[in-house]
Amino acid sequence: MNAKWACLLLLAPLFGAEEEQDVLPTLVVDADQPNSVLPAHFAGNATVIDAETIALSGSRSVADLLAAEGGVRFTSTSGNAADGTAHLRGFGENAASRVLILVDGRPINRADMASASWLEVPIARLERVEILRGSQTARFGDHAVGGVIHLITKQPGSPHTSIEAAAGNDGTSIQRLSHQQPIGQHGLTFDFERNLTDGWRENAGHELESASLRWTTPLLPALEADFGLQWADERGGFPGPLTKDRLLADPRQSIYALYGQADQYFTEQTRWSGDATFTARRDAWTLELPISLHQRDLAWNFGPGFHTDNLLATYRLAPHLAWDTERISLHAGIEAQQDTLDLAQFAEIERIHRTSTSSLERQVFSLHAGGEAEPWDGLHLTGDFRWTRATTDARSKSLIAPKDASLNFQRGNQESNTAMQLGLRWEPTSNTATWLRYDRLYRLPSTDEIASYQGFPLTQPFNDQLRAETGRQFEIGAEWQPGAWTFRTNGFVQWLEGEILYDYHQNLNVNLADTRRAGWETFIGYQSRHWDASIQGTTLKAEFENGPYSGKEIYLVPRHELTATLTCRPIDTFTLQGEFQHVSSSYEGNDFLNTQEKLPGYNIFNLLISYQARPGLSLYCRINNLLDERYSTLKYSGLWYPAAGRQFLLGFRLER
Template identity: 60%
Template sequence: MRLTSIPALAAMILPLSPATAPGEEEEDELQPLVVEADRHSVLPEHFAGSATVIDREKIAKSGVRSVADLLATQGGIRLTNTSGNASDSTVHLRGFGENASSRVLVLIDGRPVNRPDMAGVSWLEAPVARLERVEILRGSQSARFGDNAVGGVINLVTRGGSTESTVLEGAGGSDGYTLARISHRSLIDGHGITFDAERNFTDGWRDNAFSELETAALRWDKQLADWIDADLGVSWADERGGFPGPLTKQRYLLDPRQSIYAQSGQAHLYFSEQTRWTADGTLTFGKAGGPTIEVPLSIYQRDLAWNFGPGYHTDNLLNTYTLSPRFGITGDSWSAEAGISLRRDTLELSQFAEIQRRNRTTDASLERDIAGIFAGAEWEPWKYWHLSTSARWEHSSVGADARSYRFPANPALNFARETDESNSAFQAGVRWEGARDVSAWLRYDRLYRLPSTDEIASYQGYPLTVPFNDRLRAETGDNVELGAEWTPGAWTLRVNGFAQWLEGEIAYDYLQNLNVNLADTRRLGLETTLGYQAGIWDAALHFTALQSEFRSGTYEGKEVYLVPNRELTATLGCRPKDWLSLQAEYQYVGDAFEGNDFQNTREKLPSYGVANFLVRYEPKPGLSLYCRINNLFDERYATVKYSGIWYPAAGRQVLIGIRREL
């Protein structure tokens, strides 16, 4: 294991203020208390459901590399990946295994960032230094947010407000890991300026699993008049990463760090590089307590070069445009909103026979348009009781045009087709807050999830039995939540039960070589959260028991593969001194049937338990040094397995960092 030192960055950060010995008192000027509004929050004040908020303090003290690590250690969310790098992970909520990234909606400041294809979100796209907090809403939210939200919603809220701040952070560690972050917020004559930049690199725990990111963002916000607020921003990211590939069981047990592509001398043909640009802005008209009109607009572009072995070298240009104006009004005991949502995705794809991209083999273009209307309301008809309801209707259309220059007569690779459909969703909830420390809720959801472009069309050189499956429809269903929370003093206890039924769940049928509305499914689960925070102790435990099975068709009664029945995440923090804090983390995931095991007869993906440890030393307020050890006991495990082929997860990794906040 090799460690990368960070003396240069430490030398830059440490002189920013004089050193103070542990326990030594110093005179600090008291800063005025500023109460900020919930900027870009999507969590209702009286949410009829189970939610987790990771606040700014927990983020600052987490010592994590990416948002994915933060979600796992602080949010109790299960991650899977095929490279061994957590930043490439897929998040799983509510018993979804394969293609879970299409069933969890990810927002940045309330704006969706999910891709129209099956590609997951890059968790390095929103650097940790940029975050104010993270909101996790578990359970279907289709009526409020539309597509992708059948398992839940994760909202990443970036920094803003009326507080000036500067954060500098650097870290180094095993596997060539280096990190440099800067985040700065200034207020100049009423103009709010926020700047963030980050460089994040690792050679990867596995061979050919390197990951490199450079990103920068700039935001401006200002109150243009008593009744007009503006918020505009641009961001850029350049990312590169390798593909280590799967291993047979024999290779996995012999050396999980190896890559079959590196072993064959072809690692240079298995990697991706992409550049992303985002521009977004919001104009808000109205005053607090009165009617408001909010007009958010965003433009996203991803230019991706994908290299997946000889003959599979693809350039993919994705453009996404979203516009979602909404009108809101608030009364003494009620609030309501309504609006429209518009989204357009365009993909231009070219495939080449060699990495030098001289001989073009395929051209394809896709367009997806989604237009809808939505409305929602919340009110308090009686004391202690809060009712909420939302409804949404959307129409979606997908068109694809693919041309193969190598096989121009093959109808599976040459087609021009389109399809469209309409869907609706509804949500109704009630929350009771009869005492200061007790609450309970009940919610019903009618939901849907649109098929992704990859599920419909075979346009990337991987022929499906039906090249454009216009018979594939959205999966629809129902969800019911029932839960309660008790917060006596320093304790928090939350229990939430749920049942979800999906009609025509979409899955890849390897026997047909086609994505189909395979069967109806049912998911039953119980989520429990226990927390304690007092004195020098801070502890939390999240446990989920889940049953996920097919309810119709050939596989009726069989469990859905890649879905464990048990998940547990626990953290224990201790601050014995004002300048020292320790934190232990543990995540356990039960066994699950491997990918494509519809009959539940093959060797399972084994259960695993991973422990992490973090120590922080704070010689003075705003300055901290930390050491994080992930997978403390060097557990050998895999989070994904298909048909006997394993994708190993990372072993022990050590990170040492320094953080300065002004």
């Protein structure tokens, strides 16, 4: 009993002397999971967040879930993690272009530099999350330089309904509905979410309504089809940066609200997407034909005179053939994707006088092949190769300065790149493994790194000289799972040739310099009937290897990151979980010489309390930033972007 009371206070040591050892399953990679992209014998560092953890998380958004359970660092200009940027493997500025986000295997990264919305896939729709750290461009293509975050949604299955509602401070309210229903041999899944908050800062409100429908059906004995339709309507405000004096006086204020212009700084967007996957299986062969269409209609308002309507359409076709046997598996495929952006800019928010029109198209075509072999028991060899060709065409026309070459142009370019991955994983026993991996990687420039079409002229309207980042990575690691414990550690080094950064001296995105990131990651986990605990940390140094800033650290990249969770269940119906996140200091944005005041590090504590009142009904309370720490996740040239203070959420979840 003493141990249980100590557990309630989160002060007992991890290994109580007399604790009953009903061991929960440790983290195991399962290749049979629907839509999984995580190989059964992955030569690398991966984190899996399962359905039970997601259901009990009490998180407002996928971003909150990834930060608390996945050890992913987020930065945000608004203080809302839901519209923040995920960071993996030491990428700071433009990390959104260097972390690939997949939903059921389909990429949702945008062609420009903006982050994908973390409310685009509501938590009610999630079944599982896979986080693969380190370059994976040979397997998945562009963006996967720092890693991959794969969101797997619920598939139609046995009858199941869940209803969730929550409310918190700062006007936060959440309503979620999810239903699965088999209909003969067919399956239907429906999800709806409404997610509102006024925001911790002024003019940082965020609103979302979304719905999805998924239908699976057999077409022939060896052929099945899976259809999906998603819709979302979202609105968010821009609070803006603060000087240090204003930050210390009141971090919740908005500089735009202070000057009476808050109604000029916000976005509204509607998204539609549809997808279909046809799967044929015969003996050891599997043929998949995924087709998807994504459309986003964005009204972007960034102050008087900067009002843009942005229509983005993405079409993707990715046939894939696989052959699997007990010892050997092979796969090959083709991927074709087209992104089309049409922009219209206006002088006023009422959108009466159009000032410019622009359009941009990018076609990306890839061939890829790979496989895995087990020549001896416990020894797994993997290899992947990818060839990609990208074609970009941009057009821009100014209606108020038709002779300005920086605002009027029609240009295009083409570029081809290759990527390769070789992995070795040795599993001498059922609970130990070591691995070694080599990656040859690339990252294509995003569209608004190349072209000046968003209303902010660059020195060159279309930078023909900007090329893809290319590089290589080595990783070595080991894992041991003795009983209730899991120990994992790995080291890595990544070199990038011609990393793309914005050079404010030239007012241009350029291949600034070669860079190197070297680090070490460690994970320790423990699971039992009454206790769960985990701690994962990264120590990393990112620096320029040549050029005018040779030897200087890359800005906005902290050296140390650590997350920890401690969960206890003194009785089966009660759960208490504490979460901790530490991020060390980093140099501020644009501080190439490492001479300015640093962005300070921070330590955040979260608390989750969950109680199962009866079978199928659970109540929860989540408090983020329990100690109300005042901190910022971004700082550029002396201007700060404050993060949210203490936030709490009370809710219930009903399942039947």
